[in-house]
Amino acid sequence: MHIVEVSGIHKSYKSTKALDDISFDVNYGEIFGFIGPDGAGKTTLFRILTTLLIPDKGNALVLGNDVVKDYKKIRKRVGYMAGRFSLYQDLTVEENLKFYATIFGTTIEENYDLIKEIYVQIEPFKKRRAGKLSGGMKQKLALCCALIHKPDLLILDEPTTGVDPVSRNEFWDMLMNLKEQGITILVSTPYMNEAALCDRVALIQNGKTLSIDTPENIINRYTKIILGVRSDNMYDLLLKLQKYKYTHSVQPFGEYLHYTDKREKPNLEELKDYLNKNGHTSSEIITTPPDIEDCFMELMEEKEHVN
Amino acid sequence: MSTDSIIIKAEDLTKRFGKFTAVDSISFEVKKGEIFGFLGANGAGKTTAIKMLCGLWKPTTGKANVAGFDVYKQTEQIKKTVGYMSQKFSLYDDLTVKENVSFYGGVYGLSNNSIKEKSEYLIKKLEIEKEKDELIKSLPLGWKQKLAFSVAVLHDPLLVFLDEPTGGVDPITRRQFWNMIYESASNGVTIFVTTHYMDEAEYCDRVSMMVDGKIAALDTPRNLKNRFNVKSMHDVFVKLARPDYVPNPIPSNQITTL
Amino acid sequence: MKRFKGFLIKEFHHIFRDKRSLLILFGIPIVQILLFGYAITNELKDGKIAILDQSKDEITQEISNKILSSGYFMLYEDLESQNDIESAFQRGIIKEVIIFEPEFSEKLFRDGKASVQLLADASDPNLANMIIGYTSSIIQNYQQGLIKSGSVQPVITTEVKMIYNPELKGVYMFVPGLMSVILLLVSALMTSISITREKEMGTMEVLLVSPLKPVQIVVGKVIPYFLLAFVDTCMILLLARFVFDVPLTGSLLLLILESILYIITALSLGILFSTISNNQQTAMMLSLSGLMLPTILLSGFIFPIDNMPYILQLFSNFIPAKWFVIIVKGIMLKGNNFFYIWKETLILVGMTIFFLLLTIKKFKIRLQ
CATH class of the missing domain: 3.40.50.300 (P-loop containing nucleotide triphosphate hydrolases)
Structure with missing residues (x-):
């Protein structure tokens, strides 16, 4: 009941x-x-x-x-x-x-x-x-x-x-x-x-x-690895990451950008390399647990793909 | 810092309503091309301050200069050089997308040709080709807000005031909106924005916090977090707005670094 | 019942804390009645008259002198025969003809009774009424003087005749007309605004979710305005009586009962409007253009219905105020009793029942 x-x-x-x-x-x-x-x-x-x-x-x-x-x-x-x-x-x-x-x-x-x-x-x-x-x-x-x-x-x-x-x-x-x-x-x-x-x-x-x-369960169900990326020029960083060939999604999230990779596991070295080449030499990359907003956005996109 | 890189300069700006002091002698500067976050609790005096800076209300005392114009005498010039958008009022519900754009273009004295050119560009950029002849009220909130922002910068203002532009907007559209803000800022437009989403405070170059009509802090998000030794702007906000507030034992979801 | 009482208290708080609604409730009736009252009651001075003295004796001369020396009147011409009267009026200069019957003083002293005929141009009914009033009172005065000085009891009868507008339409008409408009304003407009305000502010949602019955909400909204409209009725009547000397020839009780009926009609219209509009603006527009304007234009308050195109005359039958104006006029000015106005009363009752049934059908226990 x-x-x-x-x-x-x-x-x-x-x-x-x-x-x-x-x-x-x-x-x-x-x-x-x-x-x-x-x-x-x-x-x-x-x-x-x-x-x-x-x-x-x-x-x-x-x-x-x-x-x-x-x-x-x-x-x-x-x-x-x-x-x-x-x-x-x-x-x-x-x-x-x-x-x-x-x-x-x-x-x-x-x-x-x-x-x-x-x-x-x-x-x-x-x-x-x-x-x-x-x-x-x-x-x-x-x-x-x-x-x-x-x-x-x-x-x-x-x-x-x-x-x-x-x-x-x-x-x-x-x-x-x-x-x-x-x-x-x-x-x-x-x-x-x-x-x-x-x-x-x-x-x-x-x-x-x-x-x-x-x-908790909603977050646990989120399987992608999220990387938090930041640098001096966040907007340019966002634009560059949107162009990166392995990018699944990149969204501003507080002081970091949340980045997910198309592959199962992101390659940190490769990513760092790409950013260096594109003028973000002092970028910082961390792994960060997903929060509900990551899940929401992911589910939204999935739903859109279904339609 | 040379004075011509300053777009807003307020000195001891004060507004009183009878005995109540809504804005209490605030002084600050906003640099050209920066994204300036203007935060504060409800009733802290944010809206009053913005209204004075836009030239809508006369200050009780103090000085303020916006885009080189005086807020007492040159309010007409200020209105021509700034853009304004708020959550509550932005576009006319019963006009179509195109009609809204033409209307605001007309209000700011753009030529017919430039209105046409700009509206075509804007419709293409926002990917609303199909919806351009639909009434605003039939569009989802997020689209409206993005369109409202585009209209607010239609006349290439030096400075845009955004009053809670993303309230109630879904997370993806909210970010798209901020991408538009970033883009404008990278083109040299100064952004003056208020928000209740504390993650958005992090996107600002500098943030001011109003508490009881005064500016309690003004710095980059990073410096503010360091100063209060907290992890998020949310916590900075709580510490400044309610120093006596004891956080509840509920886990607050924050980004934890590994 | 306690719930309902709490609701009523809240309603009165709303009304007495809102300066604007207080102004509409009490300011406007007073201002309107003073405005209308004074606009028509202009002071009489040097009114041009003609006299047809068929007697030409001492008494008629004395009365004529009294009238002409009063300052209110000026002799425009002396008429020789009845046949001159018509043409004298048609020239449009004189407002009144005073006709003394032949052998006036003989009749007065022999029979103790003689008569003066007062003819007035009632195309300006208000002025005509005033002129007649002044003339008669001067003659009355003279007669009083005769009684004191002599032993006989002579009576001068004044026979008044209005020409062009024998029913004196327009005179005092502003009181019934204003009553119909003001009661409509207070009852229909204010009620519909007060209900739609709750919808607009979102409080209606919470009221509906509460154990308050919808009918309690509606009745609770209506009662304060019913009482206030009643207070307004009394106010208008008192002002009319004591400031402008508008007579009340019929029964006061009947007048009040009929007013109550009309208030209920207006209230039911107000509720009906509020059920079909979602915000105060729509309610106001509906009440003003859908009610006030037709009431002012088609109730016969300002423009006589008889002069309207036939189609508008037909349409005016659907205006409750038209019937109310007839009722009030009948009671106040003609002294009608219920026997004369039962038809109009029945029409109002019918309208009220119709609106209430429609409202009950339309009223929502939910938001949609």
Whole structure:
């Protein structure tokens, strides 16, 4: 028995396919991440799970209830944080929270334990209008609002988008704490590096899942050897490596370029030689483990080749 | 360093809104042709600073010179010489690719011939031959952003401001976008960019970090990492923006050298 | 119920914190009514009149003098016979003819009763009404003086006759007309904007996912504007009564009940608009061009429906405001009771039920 069971979901808007045969299960108590760029279909999927949209084809069960027939039961037990933080800008922090508590038939006091750790951070500003809060604080308030009725399942649609890295870190800390309290979390994000913080992830692109597994397994499945290359002129290095005959892929990755070879094993000497000849005498080459973004890009390319 | 290699020079630039100081006496220089990363937490004052540098808002006090023009008096000249692109607004959704290009070409006073020439080149380069007569809204986000960047540099500006240009874009397109930035920079265009992707901060020649309206650090990514003795710009960011932040016990995925 | 109350509180917060909506709710009604009121109530001075004195005795001379020396009127000509009246008016200079019946003072003292006929050019209905009002009050004054000085109780009856526009269309019309427009503005426009704002801000998603029933959301949105529209109704009526002396000849209770009916009609239109538009801009455009403009143009508020091309006259039947204007006019100015306006009331009820049914059919429990 899973908390969310999705099989063969399709959804189209006019001519565009937003979701194309999506199936997955979410286990009780885990953090399940949907990782993919804008337009991949994450929001559509979450709206189906929160009973806001009806799929064209396929079934979805949330907490054992069908998202089409039993939508009322689901709506009572799910906490949903929509993208763009659904807060009332003209209400104060306290009023927002109170409002959401009331419409879910509860009070702030009743479930204060659950939100306490998050709420104390914004409590000093409780008389301030939500519209005047910084992005990080809005995000925290929105999370409190989604939690106030002690939901069994928390569905968070891009809670960290547009938020700075520090606030993102803090936000993930909060999710970890909630997980420990037994709340299952379904979260979507365009930031690949957040995948590592999930128990399991689904990589999604153009309405299709590329892979569903634990982040470790996805990375382990990546068999190519990645070389990190850097030199003084990174752009020129990139151009030169794109022309190198053994190059399978080369992409900027932080301060290094990630290079993979067409052959099973890259020849370091040969590569060094090539770079020297092309004016990169002081280049540095290291081997580096793949991260989720390498995997994502590789899977994207594979998918494109299939099409 | 000679002054003519400087394209942005800000001295004690300040912007106050009532009692609130959004930008608090910042001073920095940007060199011609460099990729300058302008980082900071939400609400640290980045957007306000960019608006002053583009000539959209008048500073409260302080001086700033952009491409040789004064931000108080010569805002019209500044607007002609810089390009601007943001995540939120770039192209008109209900115009086609070609119409957008012609429109912006017209706005910057390009001749019809040069608009035609440039749009043909641009369509070929972005490989959107088939989509050139489609409405912008039907294109994937990544394509839009690449096109928006091309339009922002259509009039050969000396300097381009990019405000979170890659937000929500898929990893491959994001890199293609940065390739375009690199290409422009190698042609001598100065790039002034903000981003929430910390790996992109590494692609910049120099990076400034704004914290509470002030510039807390400004250096090359490598020097910054050395100074704070950390492995990634992400960690630099955290150390500067929230010195009291205790990292969680969760493994953060970083490049580990072998 | 507690949920619903919480929802209502939130709605009132929204309204009272938004200066713009407060302005629309309370500023515009006051400004509009003052604007319309003062624009038509211009001061009367040296109004040109003609007198047909068929009696030419002491009393008629005295009354004429009183009228002419009041400063409000100026004698343009003395008429000799009834036949001159028509041509006197047609020259378009005089606004009123005062006709004393023959043997005026004899009748007054012998029978205790004599009559003056006041004929006014009502093509400018507002002015005509004012002229008649002034003239009658001067005659009334004179009569009061007679009562005090003599033992008899003479009565001068003034017989008023409007020509060219006997029903006095236009006079006081601005009150029913403004009511129909303002209530529409408050009810339809504001409700549709307030619902679409939730859609635009993304909060509607969370509301729908909550245990709040869709019907609670809609009713919760509607109640504040219902109350505010009601406050506006009272405000308009008070202003009309005490600032501009617009009479209320019929039943106040009936007027209020009919206003409530009209508010509900407008609210149901507002909800309908909000279900078919996805952002505030569309809702506003729909309400303004689809509702306000036809209401102003086709309700008979500014342009008389009788003068419209036939096709527009037909079309005006679909405008709720047209029926409401007839109802309010009937109650306020003619003193009609329900017996006279049940047809119009029934039409409004029918429209409301139709819009509500359509809304229920269109309202989504989901986003799509």
